[in-house]
Amino acid sequence: xxxxxxxxxxxxxxxxxxDVASASxxxxxxxxxxxxxxxxxAVAALxxxxxxALPTKPKTTATSGSRAALWLGPDEWLxxxxxxxxxxxDLAEAKVLHxxxxxxxxxxxxxxxxxxxxxxxxxxxxQDLSLKAFPVGAASRTVLGKIEIVLWRNAENxxxxxxxxxxxxxxxxxxxxSARDVAV
Amino acid sequence: MxxxxxxxxxxxxxxxxxxxxxxxxxxxxxxxxxxxxxxYIYDRTNPGGSHRxxxxxxxxxxxxxxxxxDMTTHAISSVAFARSIVAGESS
Numbered sequence: 001x002x003x004x005x006x007x008x009x010x011x012x013x014x015x016x017x018x019d020v021a022s023a024s025x026x027x028x029x030x031x032x033x034x035x036x037x038x039x040x041x042a043v044a045a046l047x048x049x050x051x052x053a054l055p056t057k058p059k060t061t062a063t064s065g066s067r068a069a070l071w072l073g074p075d076e077w078l079x080x081x082x083x084x085x086x087x088x089x090d091l092a093e094a095k096v097l098h099x100x101x102x103x104x105x106x107x108x109x110x111x112x113x114x115x116x117x118x119x120x121x122x123x124x125x126x127q128d129l130s131l132k133a134f135p136v137g138a139a140s141r142t143v144l145g146k147i148e149i150v151l152w153r154n155a156e157n158x159x160x161x162x163x164x165x166x167x168x169x170x171x172x173x174x175x176x177x178s179a180r181d182v183a184v
Numbered sequence: 185m186x187x188x189x190x191x192x193x194x195x196x197x198x199x200x201x202x203x204x205x206x207x208x209x210x211x212x213x214x215x216x217x218x219x220x221x222x223x224y225i226y227d228r229t230n231p232g233g234s235h236r237x238x239x240x241x242x243x244x245x246x247x248x249x250x251x252x253x254d255m256t257t258h259a260i261s262s263v264a265f266a267r268s269i270v271a272g273e274s275s
Contacts, residue, residue, distance in 0.1 A: 058191045058245065073245040074191065126196030133193075140192065143199055143243040 022116030023182055025175045028109030028160060032085035036069075036077040038098035045096040050079070050087070061139045061152065070139040070152055078139075078150055078162070080109075107150075108168040110161040112175055116182040117157045123178030125151065145174050188263050191245045199243030205229075206236040206250045206266075232256055238266060 038046055040056070047053045052064035055071040062069045067081040081087050083104075091100040112120050118129040124145035128134060139152035147170060150162040163171040185197040205228055211220040229235075232255060239249045248266035253259070 058193070073247065076246070126198060128194075141244055141246075142195075148243055 021114070023112060023114035023120045023179045025120070025172065025179050026111050026113070027172075028111050030083045031104065031109060032079075032081045032083055032087055033102070033104045033107050033162075034079040034087055034091065035101045035103050036079055036091070036098065037075055037100075038096070039075055042094075042096035042098050046091070046094055046098055049090055049094040051090075059134070059138045059140045061137050063137075068152075070150060072141045072150065080162075106164060107162045108165050108171075110163070110168075110172060110175060112159045112161060112179070113157065115157050116179070117159050119182045120175060120178045121151065121159050121161070123181065124174055125149070127151070129153075131156065144171060147171060185258050185260075187239065187241075187249075187251065187260060189241050189244060189247070189249065190263060190265060191247060192241065195241070195244055199241060200249075201240045201242050203238035203240050203248070206238045206269075230255070234261065 036046070036054075043054050043056060050064075050067065050069065052062045052067060052069055054069050054077055055062045058071060060071050067079065067085065067087060070078040070080070072078055079087055088100065088102050091098070094100075114120075121144070122129055125142055127140065127142050134140075134153055136153055136156055139150065141148065141150050143149065144151075144161065144163070147163055147167040149171065152160040152162070154160055161171060161175065186194045187197055187200055188194050207229070208224055208227075211217060211224055215221070234252055235255050236250060236252050239251050241247050241249060250264050250266045250269045251260055252262040254261070
């Protein structure tokens with residue numbers, strides 16, 4: 001005889017309540033964020049202004065205290081710092097040609113933490129998140145489902161996902177639903 | 185399909201946007217040769233084998249790329265920055 005298997009039916013709105021121990025999806029604290037654009041010849045001067053060496057290699061970051069610079073492109077960085085940071089004022093002092101736009105309120109940060117964190121992000125992001133390809137400290141602009149995100153690995157099992165605020169509900173629900181599916 | 189971005193390394197195709205045929209050449213903007221403009225806008229060869237195309241790595245470093253791709257097997261034989269290729273051709 002054929003035995004019928006019954007899947008447990010979940011209410012669609014239950015995505016907001018993952019009950020898993022392997023990964024948590026939480027909101028990051030408010031932060032100061034700056035989109036920094038400049039050509040290669042200004043990198044040294046801007047690094048001095050910021051107090052950290054702007055990374056020039058793909059998928060890399062540089063941090064100094066609470067301040068972090070994420071390589072997004074050959075002429076583009078995302079600077080993230082505490083909410084009371086002076087980074088915008090610091091960059092205003094730089095005399096080299098650059099563009100620094102305060103995007104603190106354009107982005108929303110989401111923290112994915114726990115031993116299943118990479119699997120949760122991989123639920124919608126096609127990048128290889130093995131420690132070899134995406135080590136601790138690596139960051140990259142990439143995609144999550146149908147939206148663009150910036151992904152930053154803070155620790156082996158901890159990722160920061162930065163998305164645009166209008167996509168925040170989508171990203172948050174997506175990651176929480178992904179966390180519910182990750183049973184590791 | 186995996187595209188090897190010269191900056192970012194191998195990335196899934198969903199990070200990229202197709203931007204069209206990289207083999208066509210715009211006629212002289214001062215030209216009023218209707219056949220040449222018609223051909224530039226509408227004619228596409230759609231070859232069965234190797235083809236050159238523009239792609240944008242929008243979900244990554246945001247660089248424009250020129251990719252040589254086999255239209256039947258999707259095998260990618262070369263990836264380069266569009267800026268260097270276009271600059272090389274115009275000089």
